[in-house]
Amino acid sequence: xxxxxxxxxxxxxxxxxxxxxxxxxxxxxxxxxxxxxxxxxxxxxxxxxxxxxxxxxxxxxxxxxxxxxxxxxxxxxxxxxxxxxxxxxxxxxxxxxxxxxxxxxxxxxxxxxxxxxxxxxxxxxxxxxxxxxxxxxxxxxxxxxxxxxxxxxxxxxxxxxxxxxxxxxxxxxxxxxxxxxxxxxxxxxxxxxxxxxxxxxxxxxx
Numbered sequence: 536x537x538x539x540x541x542x543x544x545x546x547x548x549x550x551x552x553x554x555x556x557x558x559x560x561x562x563x564x565x566x567x568x569x570x571x572x573x574x575x576x577x578x579x580x581x582x583x584x585x586x587x588x589x590x591x592x593x594x595x596x597x598x599x600x601x602x603x604x605x606x607x608x609x610x611x612x613x614x615x616x617x618x619x620x621x622x623x624x625x626x627x628x629x630x631x632x633x634x635x636x637x638x639x640x641x642x643x644x645x646x647x648x649x650x651x652x653x654x655x656x657x658x659x660x661x662x663x664x665x666x667x668x669x670x671x672x673x674x675x676x677x678x679x680x681x682x683x684x685x686x687x688x689x690x691x692x693x694x695x696x697x698x699x700x701x702x703x704x705x706x707x708x709x710x711x712x713x714x715x716x717x718x719x720x721x722x723x724x725x726x727x728x729x730x731x732x733x734x735x736x737x738x739x740x741x
Contacts, residue, residue: 537561537583537653543569543603544588544615549638553586553615556645560653572599575606576680582610584653587632589616589623594687597626598732601676602683604631611652615645624660629668630676634658671731677719685712690729 537560542553554566567582569575572594575585585607591599603612611633616623619637627635633652636645648658668676678686688698695713699706713725722728 537564537649539565539567539580539582540584540586541567541569541575541578541582542586543572543575543591544586545570545590545592546588549588549615552642553645556642556649557584557586559642559646560650572602575603582607584649585610585612586649587612587614588638589614589618589627597623597630597672598675598683598687600627600630600632601672602680605676605680611655613648613652613658621660621663624663625666626669626672628657628659628663628665630672635660674720674731678716682712682716682719685709686716686728686732689713689716689725690732 537557540557540561542550542557544550544553550568554568557564557566567578569578570592572591575587585603587600587603589596589599594602600612600614612631613634613636614627614632615636615638616627617638619639624635634648634657636648636658651658667673675683684702685698688701693701695706695709698704699709702709716728717723717725720728720731722731
């Protein structure tokens with residue numbers, strides 16, 4: 536039974552469509568609307584379901600799913616994406632999603648997906664061949680939540696001092712996180728780290 540669900544999408548119309556589908560399945564459920572990954576991660580209350588877009592403004596692609604799945608390991612996550620290529624769906628399944636539905640899906644199909652994953656099942660294209668996370672995804676998943684935040688901040692090209700101010704951390708802490716990020720990702724500099732993150736975002740976003 537869904538009592539509380541988080542709907543994460545930076546497009547209000549998509550959030551509303553997901554809310555309407557949720558209402559079909561669980562009319563009394565509380566629908567928390569989030570426009571960014573930061574909003575999702577900041578919500579520490581219990582949730583019975585997360586409906587997650589892969590095109591959030593502050594984190595795009597499978598990297599978003601990796602972080603949400605780590606933060607809520609027991610909560611089913613239904614990915615709702617504008618990119619319906621098989622590779623994207625396979626990667627979602629490999630990185631913690633309980634289901635995958637395209638944004639072009641009709642309301643009743645989205646509601647069916649919500650019902651299935653909320654009852655402990657999975658909702659993927661029939662015949663989908665699951666596999667372990669690929670190398671780039673696995674290395675990103677090895678980062679701690681704090682390291683993942685710093686890596687996202689590194690996309691802007693800011694120096695440690697700027698990232699420290701942005702994330703309200705000390706410069707020494709940021710420096711330590713950057714060092715750990717490079718080691719865990721198996722890269723030698725910040726540019727390569729960001730490129731690896733971009734590789735995990737190689738799917739067209741929507």
